[in-house]
Amino acid sequence: AQKVTQAQTEISVVEKEDVTLDCVYETRDTTYYLFWYKQPPSGELVFLIRRNSFDEQNEISGRYSWNFQKSTSSFNFTITASQVVDSAVYFCALSEAWNYGQNFVFGPGTRLSVLP
Amino acid sequence: DAGVTQSPTHLIKTRGQQVTLRCSPKSGHDTVSWYQQALGQGPQFIFQYYEEEERQRGNFPDRFSGHQFPNYSSELNVNALLLGDSALYLCASSLVQTGTGVKQYFGPGTRLTVT
Numbered sequence: 001a002q003k004v005t006q007a008q009t010e011i012s013v014v015e016k017e018d019v020t021l022d023c024v025y026e027t028r029d030t031t032y033y034l035f036w037y038k039q040p041p042s043g044e045l046v047f048l049i050r051r052n053s054f055d056e057q058n059e060i061s062g063r064y065s066w067n068f069q070k071s072t073s074s075f076n077f078t079i080t081a082s083q084v085v086d087s088a089v090y091f092c093a094l095s096e097a098w099n100y101g102q103n104f105v106f107g108p109g110t111r112l113s114v115l116p
Numbered sequence: 117d118a119g120v121t122q123s124p125t126h127l128i129k130t131r132g133q134q135v136t137l138r139c140s141p142k143s144g145h146d147t148v149s150w151y152q153q154a155l156g157q158g159p160q161f162i163f164q165y166y167e168e169e170e171r172q173r174g175n176f177p178d179r180f181s182g183h184q185f186p187n188y189s190s191e192l193n194v195n196a197l198l199l200g201d202s203a204l205y206l207c208a209s210s211l212v213q214t215g216t217g218v219k220q221y222f223g224p225g226t227r228l229t230v231t
Contacts, residue, residue, distance in 0.1 A: 043204060045159070045222035091158050095218070103172050104220065106158035
């Protein structure tokens with residue numbers, strides 16, 4: 001069965017610090033997709049990144065970077081030089097391609113607080 | 117370009133009552149999924165509608181039902197409300213594609229409180 005674990009329940013950092021959010025997933029499929037979503041206090045989930053299981057190339061986009069390692073089933077997300085506006089709950093999600101990738105399994109979320 | 121919209125924003129119901137939540141997908145999208153997010157937890161998949169039919173369903177009882185209209189908008193109905201149904205209900209829309217990881221766009225949610 002598919003499962004997503006986010007071991008960090010809450011993280012607090014001071015502005016300008018770097019922070020890494022951990023995500024570990026379980027799936028029996030060889031083709032799957034991983035996502036990170038951000039949920040600010042307004043409640044709406046905001047898409048951050050999508051990665052497919054064939055692409056292990058890590059990427060940097062502005063202050064965000066991702067580290068995908070199939071060998072350890074991890075898909076970690078790093079924010080460099082954090083800002084107060086980054087404060088939100090971050091969710092890692094998994095979808096499997098066999099079902100058109102439409103059924104997301106979300107992790108429990110990590111609440112990030114960036115203090116000024 | 118309007119994103120996903122949901123109504124109402126907040127709702128308070130009494131145990132045993134029935135509730136209907138509404139969702140309009142992002143322009144151009146044809147698939148709507150519903151999720152339940154209890155306080156402090158991640159969203160859980162309820163079901164998905166495509167071409168006015170329920171295509172997938174999560175582990176939710178039959179008290180949860182839905183509908184999709186020809187204009188792709190959708191409704192989520194919950195009968196015989198329980199206190200445990202109190203949650204944020206999120207609607208997500210997407211464009212159906214096969215063999216790809218579809219990016220879902222989420223609405224702001226409807227906060228349902230059952231007393």
